[in-house]
Amino acid sequence: MSKNKSTGSTFDSFLKEEGIEVTGTNRSIDQSKDVKNASDETDDLFHKELKKFLIPKLRSASYRWPARSEAIKRARKSRGLYGCEMCGCDMKNKEFICDHIEPVVPLTGWDGKDWTQYVTRMFCKSENFQIICKSCSTIKTDTEIQLRKMHRQRKKDEQKP
Numbered sequence: 814m815s816k817n818k819s820t821g822s823t824f825d826s827f828l829k830e831e832g833i834e835v836t837g838t839n840r841s842i843d844q845s846k847d848v849k850n851a852s853d854e855t856d857d858l859f860h861k862e863l864k865k866f867l868i869p870k871l872r873s874a875s876y877r878w879p880a881r882s883e884a885i886k887r888a889r890k891s892r893g894l895y896g897c898e899m900c901g902c903d904m905k906n907k908e909f910i911c912d913h914i915e916p917v918v919p920l921t922g923w924d925g926k927d928w929t930q931y932v933t934r935m936f937c938k939s940e941n942f943q944i945i946c947k948s949c950s951t952i953k954t955d956t957e958i959q960l961r962k963m964h965r966q967r968k969k970d971e972q973k974p
């Protein structure tokens with residue numbers, strides 16, 4: 814039995830370069846599926862690590878974002894006194910939350926990979942910031958979490974045959 818050496822040789826050398834061992838000529842579909850899943854897992858892990866590293870750094874940088882300071886100035890009633898832009902209650906300095914009206918993570922979800930989208934939503938225009946009290950913020954955040962969950966569920970349902 815003679816083997817046709819040219820068939821698949823480019824792919825095989827690619828696999829070798831990638832450190833993927835090829836045993837025999839009868840690679841089954843299952844084996845190539847395993848290879849794909851393994852690389853997907855490495856990719857997911859990489860994006861997870863990147864998120865863990867980058868998000869806190871971006872968040873702390875955003876505290877010095879001029880548009881944010883502008884929004885805080887806008888909500889200032891008098892020295893050390895701020896008005897909640899949702900319920901109108903009075904808040905002392907450091908009692909308020911600078912909220913993104915349009916949240917950083919869209920209600921339709923975020924793939925965890927599109928950093929341009931994430932950064933431009935975090936470092937947004939002053940009009941997208943509102944100064945709110947803690948209870949308004951809790952209500953808003955909880956609602957957003959519920960809406961994201963609903964969206965994820967709807968997407969899952971749509972994928973079902």
Ligand SMILES: [Zn+2]
Nearest residue numbers: 897900946949
């Ligand atoms: Zn409020």
